[in-house]
Amino acid sequence: MAAARSSRSTGTRGRGKTASVIAQVSWREPRPAPIVLVSGPEEVCAERAQAGIRNYLRAEDPALEVHDIRADDYESGLLLALTAPSLFAEPRLVRISGVERCNDAFLKEALAYIEQPQEGATVLLRHTGSSVRGKKLLDAIRQGTGGGIEIACPAIKRDSEKHDFAMGEFRAAGRRIAPTALRTLVSAFADDVTELAAACQQLIADVETDITDEIVERYYGGRVEVSSFVVADTAIAGKHGEALVALRHALASGADPVPIVAAFAMKLRGMARVAGARESNSALATRLGMKEWQVDRAKRDLTGWNEYSLGLAIQAxxxxxxxxxxxxxxxxxxxxKLVTVVATRQPFGG
Incomplete structure (x- = not known):
């Protein structure tokens, strides 16, 4: 377990936070250590990390004892009692939730515990970052006290982050999904990462072949229809009637015109940035600060467009x-009007 220590600083974690010198471990590839800090607000990633550590330990020894306690409702002596070796020395996993709301008794005993962790015990602390409560404990762990590791679970908010998350789901399962199908899936569940994760896992479990646009449409067509990006994609493809139908579905489902227009603007800007470029997708992505899949999609979206029609659409x-x-x-x-201009590539009423 001592290998979990890292002598290289990972840098400060924000203003007023102590630089971390412990190993930073991906939530997709969790591993145990005497002390495991699972930090950050993204609950779906934190749950994966915690389950991964439990599975890792149970694979090593099926006799693993698992205990769950709350730091905000902690009773003195509980941590030592649960981590102490039993008669047959089974490994112990103690999962502690709500560290961001911990009471004084827990904070005092946790600080003392990490100075001398019990052999054979893994203590996992979950801190969402929603408060500075427990900062002294987190700082001590990040400075290496207890031979711990940190599994960061930052919020997944931007479209690119959601795309990377979903792609990671399929990559981890050794499955392939068409770029357009992935984009459609992400936009259909853009408001909830937990639902996006569930949708990915359902496709992975149910579909044995590569995942195509048709498969995503069959599973989640009702959600896909209300996506701003589906309206934009359909119009950019020149399907005027279908784009208007998709727009009506989106508006009827409560979509606001502002994000719909924003989706058009984002895709048209991407098309304009790659138009006429002769570089490879990877080189262009590096130069423009885009993802390679975004460059590839923008190039394909340009089919049938020219400088005049693209300029007209951007103005619209x-x-x-x-x-x-x-x-x-x-x-x-x-x-x-915007849908009509983009889909027909002509001035409105022209």
């Missing part, structure tokens, strides 16, 4: 953006 998106944000009394009509 800028006009629609102003209109849905207050410059027009009818934001829905503003989006309909």
């Amino acid at each position: 998106a800028a006009r629609a953006d102003a209109e849905v944000k207050g410059a027009s009394r009818d934001p829905v009509f503003a989006v309909e």
Whole structure:
């Protein structure tokens, strides 16, 4: 377990936080140590990390004892009692939740415990980062006291982060999914990473072949229809009627015109950035600060477009953006005009 220590600093973890010198371990590849700090707000990643550590330890010894306690409702002496060796010296895993709300009794005993962890015991502490409570304990662990490791679970918020998360789900399972199918899946569950994870796992479990656009549509078509990106993708592909139908479904499902226009603007900007470029996708992605899949998608989206039509669409998106944000009394009509210009690649009414 001593190998979990790292002599290289990973840098500060934000203003006022102590630089970490312990090993940083991916939540996708968790491993045990005397002290395991699972930090950050992304609960689906934290749950995977905790389950992974339990499975790792149980594979080493099926006699593993697992105990769950709460740091905010802690009773003195409990940590030592649960980590102490039993008569037959079975390995012990003690999972402690709510460290960000810990009471004084827990904080005092946890600080003392990490100075001399019990042999054969793994103590896992879950801190969401929602408060600074327990900071003294976290700082001590990050400085190497107790021979611990940290598994960071930062929030997954941006589209690129959600895309990387979903791609990681399929890659970890050794499965392949079409880039467009992945994009559709991510946009369908853009509001909830937990639901996105569940959708990925369902496809992995149910589908034996490579996962295509048709498969994602069959499973999650009802959700996909209300996606802003589906409206934009359909219009950019030149499918005017289908794009208007998708727009109506999106609006009927409660979608707001503002993010729909934002989806158009983002995709059109990406197309404009790669238009005419002769570099490889990887080189272009590095130069433009884009993901390689984004470059590939933007290039494919450019099929059938030219400099004039792309400029026309970008102008229409800028006009629609102003209109849905207050410059027009009818934001829905503003989006309909944008869909028509993009899908037909002609001026509205032209």
